[in-house]
Amino acid sequence: MELLEFAVEKALELGADYAEARFEEKTGTHLAMKNGSPEGLSILADRGIGVRVLVDGGMGFASTNVLTKESISEAVKKAVKLAKAASQVRNEPIRFSEENFHRVSYKVKMKKDIRDVSPEEKLELLRKIEEEVKATGVNVPMRYLMYSDELWKKEIVTSEGAYVKSKIPRVSVVYNLVVFENGQMEQAPFVQRAFSGGFELLERDEPWNWAVKDVKALKRLIAEGRKPPEGKVDLVISPEVAGIAVHESVGHPYEADRIFGREAAQAGESFVKPDMLGERIGSEVVTVIDDPTIPNSWGFYLYDDEGVKARPRYLIRDGIINEFLTNREYAYKLGQHSNAAARAINYNREPIVRMANTYLAPGDYSFEELIEDIKLGVYMVSFNEWNIDDRRYQQRYIGREAYLIENGEIKHPVKRPILEITTRALWSSVDAVGKEVEFYPGTCGKGEPGQGVPVWMGGAHARLRNILLRY
Amino acid sequence: MFDLNDFILRKAKELGFGDVVVLGYETNRRQVRFANNEITVAKYWHERKVELFVEKDKRIANTTITELSRENIERVLKTLKKNIEGLSPKEDYYGIAEGPFRYEDIPETFDKSIVELDEPNEYVERAINAALERGARRVAGVLYTDHDRIYLTTSNGVEAFDEGTGIEISVRAFIGDLESGHGTNSVRVLRKFDPESAGRKAGEIASLARNPEQGPEGRFDVIFDPLAFANLLSYMSFMTSAYAAEAGFSPFVNRLGQKVANEIVTVKDVGNLPNGYGTRKFDDEGVPTRETTIIENGTFRTFLLNTSLARKYGVETTANAGLIMPHAWNIVLEPGDYSREELFGEVKRGIYITNVWYTRFQNYVTGDFSTIPRDGIFLIENGELKPIRNIRVSDNLLGILDRVKAMGRETHHVHWWEVRTPVTAPYVLVKDVGITRATK
Numbered sequence: 001m002e003l004l005e006f007a008v009e010k011a012l013e014l015g016a017d018y019a020e021a022r023f024e025e026k027t028g029t030h031l032a033m034k035n036g037s038p039e040g041l042s043i044l045a046d047r048g049i050g051v052r053v054l055v056d057g058g059m060g061f062a063s064t065n066v067l068t069k070e071s072i073s074e075a076v077k078k079a080v081k082l083a084k085a086a087s088q089v090r091n092e093p094i095r096f097s098e099e100n101f102h103r104v105s106y107k108v109k110m111k112k113d114i115r116d117v118s119p120e121e122k123l124e125l126l127r128k129i130e131e132e133v134k135a136t137g138v139n140v141p142m143r144y145l146m147y148s149d150e151l152w153k154k155e156i157v158t159s160e161g162a163y164v165k166s167k168i169p170r171v172s173v174v175y176n177l178v179v180f181e182n183g184q185m186e187q188a189p190f191v192q193r194a195f196s197g198g199f200e201l202l203e204r205d206e207p208w209n210w211a212v213k214d215v216k217a218l219k220r221l222i223a224e225g226r227k228p229p230e231g232k233v234d235l236v237i238s239p240e241v242a243g244i245a246v247h248e249s250v251g252h253p254y255e256a257d258r259i260f261g262r263e264a265a266q267a268g269e270s271f272v273k274p275d276m277l278g279e280r281i282g283s284e285v286v287t288v289i290d291d292p293t294i295p296n297s298w299g300f301y302l303y304d305d306e307g308v309k310a311r312p313r314y315l316i317r318d319g320i321i322n323e324f325l326t327n328r329e330y331a332y333k334l335g336q337h338s339n340a341a342a343r344a345i346n347y348n349r350e351p352i353v354r355m356a357n358t359y360l361a362p363g364d365y366s367f368e369e370l371i372e373d374i375k376l377g378v379y380m381v382s383f384n385e386w387n388i389d390d391r392r393y394q395q396r397y398i399g400r401e402a403y404l405i406e407n408g409e410i411k412h413p414v415k416r417p418i419l420e421i422t423t424r425a426l427w428s429s430v431d432a433v434g435k436e437v438e439f440y441p442g443t444c445g446k447g448e449p450g451q452g453v454p455v456w457m458g459g460a461h462a463r464l465r466n467i468l469l470r471y
Numbered sequence: 472m473f474d475l476n477d478f479i480l481r482k483a484k485e486l487g488f489g490d491v492v493v494l495g496y497e498t499n500r501r502q503v504r505f506a507n508n509e510i511t512v513a514k515y516w517h518e519r520k521v522e523l524f525v526e527k528d529k530r531i532a533n534t535t536i537t538e539l540s541r542e543n544i545e546r547v548l549k550t551l552k553k554n555i556e557g558l559s560p561k562e563d564y565y566g567i568a569e570g571p572f573r574y575e576d577i578p579e580t581f582d583k584s585i586v587e588l589d590e591p592n593e594y595v596e597r598a599i600n601a602a603l604e605r606g607a608r609r610v611a612g613v614l615y616t617d618h619d620r621i622y623l624t625t626s627n628g629v630e631a632f633d634e635g636t637g638i639e640i641s642v643r644a645f646i647g648d649l650e651s652g653h654g655t656n657s658v659r660v661l662r663k664f665d666p667e668s669a670g671r672k673a674g675e676i677a678s679l680a681r682n683p684e685q686g687p688e689g690r691f692d693v694i695f696d697p698l699a700f701a702n703l704l705s706y707m708s709f710m711t712s713a714y715a716a717e718a719g720f721s722p723f724v725n726r727l728g729q730k731v732a733n734e735i736v737t738v739k740d741v742g743n744l745p746n747g748y749g750t751r752k753f754d755d756e757g758v759p760t761r762e763t764t765i766i767e768n769g770t771f772r773t774f775l776l777n778t779s780l781a782r783k784y785g786v787e788t789t790a791n792a793g794l795i796m797p798h799a800w801n802i803v804l805e806p807g808d809y810s811r812e813e814l815f816g817e818v819k820r821g822i823y824i825t826n827v828w829y830t831r832f833q834n835y836v837t838g839d840f841s842t843i844p845r846d847g848i849f850l851i852e853n854g855e856l857k858p859i860r861n862i863r864v865s866d867n868l869l870g871i872l873d874r875v876k877a878m879g880r881e882t883h884h885v886h887w888w889e890v891r892t893p894v895t896a897p898y899v900l901v902k903d904v905g906i907t908r909a910t911k
Contacts, residue, residue, distance in 0.1 A: 029554075034718055038559045039795065040531035043551065047537060048518075062515040065537040075517065082513035085592055086503070089510040120557045142719030142836070178719040178836055187719065187834045262506045264611035265643040265653075266888045268828075268845070348516055385833035387863075389843050391648070394861050394909050396841060398833050416833065420863070425911040448504065448613055448888050468910035 004157040007051050007072050012159055014080040016053040018096060020158040022305060023049050024347035028150035029119055033126040035143055041119050044150060048347040053079045057093020058086035063348040097331035097338050099308050101160055106302050107167035110198025114149040114169055117199050122147050125202060129175060132208040138215040142178035149199065154305075162307025168300060170196050170454060172441065173207040179218040186222055188214040188400060189384060194441035194454065196300040217381075217401040221413045228417040228471045229404065234377035235419065235464040236370055236405065239438035241380050241397060242360040243457030247444070249423040250288045251355040253392035254315045254323075255341070255446075256330030258353075266448045268390025271423065272321065274334060281321050282427025285363050288316040288459075290325065292340070292356030298441040299356035299455040304340040306351055313339050315358075319427070327353050345451040352447050360459025363433030370432055370463045377405035378417050378469060396420040418470035426464070434461030472497065473632075475521065476624035479544055483525055484626065486552050490526035490567045492794060494755060495519075495622035499586075503595050506611035508603070510595065522755075524794045525551055526567075529560035533794065565782035567756045567794070570629035574759055579746040582660035585636040586618050598642050598670035605674025607644035607652075612673075613888075614640045614666070621751070629757030635659065637748055640666045641887040643846070644673035649683055649860055652676025653698060653826045653846045657748045657886040657893065676825050679856060680847035686859035686908060687850070692821035692876070693864070693904040694814060694851070699827045700804070701885035701894035702842065704738070706830050707868060708799035708892045711740075711765050713774035713784070715796070722838035722869050726771045732872035734769040735807060742790055742800035748886040748893040749800040758790040760800060766872075775799055799892050806897040807878030814879050814898050815851065822906065823849040823856060827864065828889045838868035841907075866905040874902040 004021040011019035025047035032039035048065035049072055060083030062075040087093065126145040133140055149171045156164045172194035178187045193210060195201040237245065253270040257263055260274075291312035292301045302310050306328050314322045326334065327342035330353065342351035371379070381401040388395035397419045404411040421429075439458035445451075476493040483491040502514040524533045525548075532555045536547050591614055599610045617637040624630050639657035654672030658664050695703075710721040723731060732738075742760025744750050753759055756778055764772050776784070777792030791797035815823070830842035842864045849856040879898035886893040 034714075037562055040533070040561050040564075041554055041558055042795075043532065043534035043547075043554065045534060045536065045538075045547065058510065059512040060514070061512055062517075064517045066517070066519055067538070071517070075515070078515040078517075082501075082515060085590060086510040086513040089505070089592055089596060091507070091509050118557055119554050120559065123559065142717070142724075144718035144720075176719050185834065185836050187836060189720070189832070189835060260507075261609065261611065262511050264506050264609070264645065265504075265613060265641060269648070271648075348518070350512060350514065385831045385839070385841060387829035387831045387841060387843050389861070390828060390845050394843075394863070396863060396865075396907075420907060420909050421911050422909045425909070429911070449502075450888075466911075470907065470910065 001155060003049060003067060003072055004155060006069060007049065007076050008157050008159050010073055010076045011051060011053045011080060014077065016055050016080055018054040018159055020052045020156065020306065021049060022344065022347055023155045025153045026150050028148065029122065030148040031119060031123050031126065033130065033145045036130055038123055050347040051076050051079045052350055053083050054094055055080055055083035056087035057090055058083040059094050060086060061350045094329055095332045096328035097336065099328065099338055101162035101307050102309065103163040104303060105165040108169060108196050108300065110169050112199040114151065114171060114199050125173065129208045129211045132212050133177065133215055136212055136215055138219045139180050140177050140215055141180050144176040146174040148172045156305060156307055158307050164303040164307050168196050169198060171199060171202050173202055175211050177211060177215055179215050181219050181222045184222045186218040187384065188218060192441045194298045195296050196298060197296045201296060221401065221415060225413040225415040228378055228414040228469045229376055232466045232468050234374045235467045235469065236377065236379045237462050237464065238381045239458045239460060240382050240440045242459040242462050243440050244383060244386055244397060245426060246288045246358050246360050246459060247355065247457040248388045249392055249395055249426060250315050251290055251358040254325050255353045256324045256326045256334065259324060260330060260333060263446065267446045271391045271393045276321050279321050280319050281424060282316055282319040283430050284319045285433050286316055286319045286427050286430050287314065287361035288358065289314055289361050290355050290358040294357050297357045297439065297456045301356065304342040305344045306338065306342040308338045308340040310340040325353050325355065327351065343453050345453050349447065349451050352451065354446065354453050355444055355455050357439065357456035359437060359439065360433065360462060362435050362437050362460040365432045365434050367434060367461060370434055370461055371405050372408040374405045375407060378414055379403045379405050379410060380417060393423050395423065416471055419467065420470055429464040429467060430462045431465050432463040436460060472622040473624065473630065475539060476622055478541060479521065479523065480624050480626060482545055482548055486548055488525040488527050491626040492524040492567060492756060493624045494522040497620040499618045501591065501616045503591060503614045505595055505599065507609050508599055510592065526564065527555055529562065529564045530555040530558050531561055531564055563783050565779040567625060567627055568758045568778045568788060569627050570625060570757050572629065572757055572759050574631060574752045577743045577745055577750055577752060580635045580659050580750050582636045584661045585616055585638055588616060591616055594640065594666045598640055598666035601667040601670030602642055602644035602674035605671055606678035607646060607674040609645040610642060612640060612642040623753060623757055625757055631753045631757050633752040638664050639748065639886060640669050642669040642673040644677040646677050646681060650677050650680040651846045652680060655698065655885055655887045657884055659746050659748065663746060676847040680858045683858035683860035686848060686862035688906050688908050690903040691906050692818050693901050694818060694821065694823045695899045695901065696825040697883035697896040697898060698885055699824045700896045700899045701890045702827045702830055703871065704802050704804060704894045704896060705890045705892045708802045711775050711799065712797045713776050713780045716774055720835040722836060723771055723774065724836060729771055730769050731771040731869055732766050732769040733875045735878065736766055736769050736872055736875050737764065737805040738766040739764050739803045740775060740791065740799040740801065741803050744801045747801035747884065751800060754790045754792040755794050756792040758788055758792065760790050763789040801893045801895065803895040804897065806880050806882050808880050809877050811879055811898060814877055814900055817877055817900055818851045819853065821851045823851055840868055841865040861908055863907045864904060865907045871901055871904065876900045876902045
């Protein structure tokens with residue numbers, strides 16, 4: 001705290017118009033198990049301070065992991081110097097929106113503190129997945145399992161009076177399972193279960209049940225899977241598939257820094273333009289929300305890394321583009337207040353506009369009601385391959401587990417149905433949304449150097465009409 | 472920093488650890504990011520840290536120490552000891568390399584003038600201007616300068632030091648929303664740095680890409696620009712790690728000695744490549760880096776290995792440690808003998824893809840994947856380039872390698888946001904590449 005105030009004061013002394021100093025400490029353990037064999041223990045212990053300044057409308061950032069006044073002073077000098085030089089190569093100065101700031105401290109509680117659980121007990125969680133998968137009798141020759149827990153401590157001080165202190169533990173299990181049956185190979189890669197909170201959340205979630213469900217489904221897919229139906233059909237997407245779709249084709253293109261071109265050379269720009277606020281992009285049943293404040297969510301935070309208080313962001317409301325994700329720089333450009341989307345993954349990264357927990361808001365259909373009038377369709381439960389162009393308009397999701405729907409009933413598995421569709425067509429094709437919401441974790445990639453941030457993606461089931469699937 | 476390494480090694484041995492590897496880093500990195508022809512942010516990083524690997528009775532652990540006081544180091548070592556004593560052993564752990572080794576200086580990996588460079592913004596402006604002169608309206612990108620010192624000490628007699636520099640730029644030029652081009656330049660010594668070449672290429676491709684039309688679908692002969700093919704090879708490099716193969720992330724599993732590519736395809740990992748952005752004198756256990764042929768005339772020769780994995784399979788290490796996961800340093804696709812013009816002359820009707828991103832796999836073991844062309848994409852018809860847009864490469868990695876028909880004779884060293892492992896590649900012509908597009 002003292003070092004942070006020192007950094008901010010030093011920056012102002014050196015001529016900064018704005019200064020923000022952020023201390024982050026990450027501690028934790030990572031474990032892996034490969035084909036039943038423990039791969040060893042990795043202990044995380046990282047900490048440092050990052051300083052971001054505005055000088056004459058130019059932005060500079062510097063960080064150090066040497067936590068002495070001397071080293072921090074050096075970092076501040078560098079940040080100010082870089083900002084000054086950068087201001088010479090700008091067409092217009094960077095300005096920040098006006099915000100109300102707070103002095104707050106918050107933390108996520110753990111019922112079972114990750115620091116009190118031995119590495120061997122953590123490994124038991126992976127061993128349980130091994131055993132349960134083996135007990136299914138499915139041939140799974142390649143099994144790679146990862147456990148991680150991290151405790152993120154953060155303190156932010158800005159020259160405009162914000163002080164935010166937070167402590168957020170995060171726990172995660174990831175598995176890669178390769179099923180080999182009847183000479184055919186199918187895979188459930190990088191499947192993750194993850195929360196902010198204590199060890200008890202993973203225990204309660206029972207990740208081994210997810211793994212068992214996956215290998216059984218893949219075995220059945222190999223044995224009974226058929227080609228997806230040809231021609232236009234109806235498609236029901238699960239909360240997992242709806243989650244990746246809202247993340248890729250709603251969350252990302254609504255990031256204001258992309259809209260204004262700041263990420264153009266990396267993650268790209270956006271098909272969405274500032275004047276598209278208020279424009280229809282989907283059917284009336286489509287509402288998409290990004291909400292950092294969901295308790296125990298993987299993307300959880302209450303104040304962003306510029307010190308702005310977080311709230312749910314309604315990106316699409318009833319099919320209409322409602323708001324973008326903003327930080328202070330782009331809120332200013334839009335003439336708005338920031339909606340607290342500025343996140344940095346560590347002390348050595350600048351805060352940039354990010355999602356947190358993005359989801360398709362629930363409608364009022366039960367699952368049975370969603371499928372009862374479908375004559376011929378496909379139910380896509382999970383996906384493997386996916387991608388989208390860098391303007392976020394042409395996307396593709398390939399089903400891992402999927403089934404034929406015939407005359408309102410779920411039938412045999414279908415192999416690799418491919419939804420390859422434009423964003424506008426995707427959200428305009430939705431005519432009904434389910435009642436129940438589920439979330440799935442992921443790591444959202446953006447920024448340079450890369451900043452993989454934890455996010456949840458999810459929502460309710462959705463029914464899309466008249467879709468031509470590839471296979 | 473070797474004093475610190477020696478202290479850590481001594482204390483670790485006192486605590487009863489067997490194999491110990493201490494890898495100290497001092498890094499100074501600078502970044503200038505730009506977009507819309509202006510600098511969006513400039514950054515500087517100073518880091519001092521030690522990566523520590525310890526083993527005791529086949530139980531292994533690693534950590535990174537950033538608080539380097541002797542008290543903290545002793546505390547970390549005691550914590551590691553306490554944590555791994557109760558842990559199950561890694562039964563297939565077979566140790567680290569026996570040193571000491573002799574290290575050769577690798578040309579063009581250090582340049583004092585990069586260390587002393589005060590202000591790199593001039594290079595950014597030169598790159599932006601080069602793109603604007605070629606017709607671009609908006610230019611975005613990033614410039615880095617790097618200065619790293621690495622200090623390695625192991626319990627098997629290794630003491631090794633390496634110091635390296637680098638400077639690189641990545642430039643993306645736009646005309647409208649749909650017309651863009653990309654160029655990169657990554658070098659280790661300042662005299663070879665050519666930011667204008669990246670800007671020119673980006674601007675030229677953007678200019679050629681004006682008014683693109685919806686692209687076709689089907690099977691096409693495709694010329695991949697070095698930037699585009701480097702992306703595929705960078706993903707492939709991960710799959711050539713023995714660790715990735717065991718973990719179920721590789722189509723090369725059970726294919727040693729088998730044909731995995733067309734016979735004109737030879738892929739190497741060159742850890743000691745002069746002027747290579749991933750070049751280092753030694754790997755993480757001190758073995759001098761070298762040239763390793765992964766695919767030789769279409770035949771898969773070896774996975775990338777560290778000492779432990781090599782001993783497991785009864786072969787020699789390829790000097791690619793990663794103590795947990797071996798990884799490539801610089802991937803090199805051996806060039807062919809076509810000039811660029813001759814290569815394009817081979818294609819009566821096909822597609823030229825200048826860049827790709829978002830490469831994702833449906834199945835890592837079979838190699839089924841798709842990737843999205845971005846920046847200029849062109850239909851090649853009777854020697855003419857017609858700009859197209861909104862297509863996807865949907866194919867199989869081994870299938871692509873098998874259908875390589877011809878390669879250019881000039882290579883380009885590529886390293887940027889989407890190509891994390893540096894790759895040297897020529898223009899590559901691949902037959903019958905699967906191309907898809909949105910159905911609605």
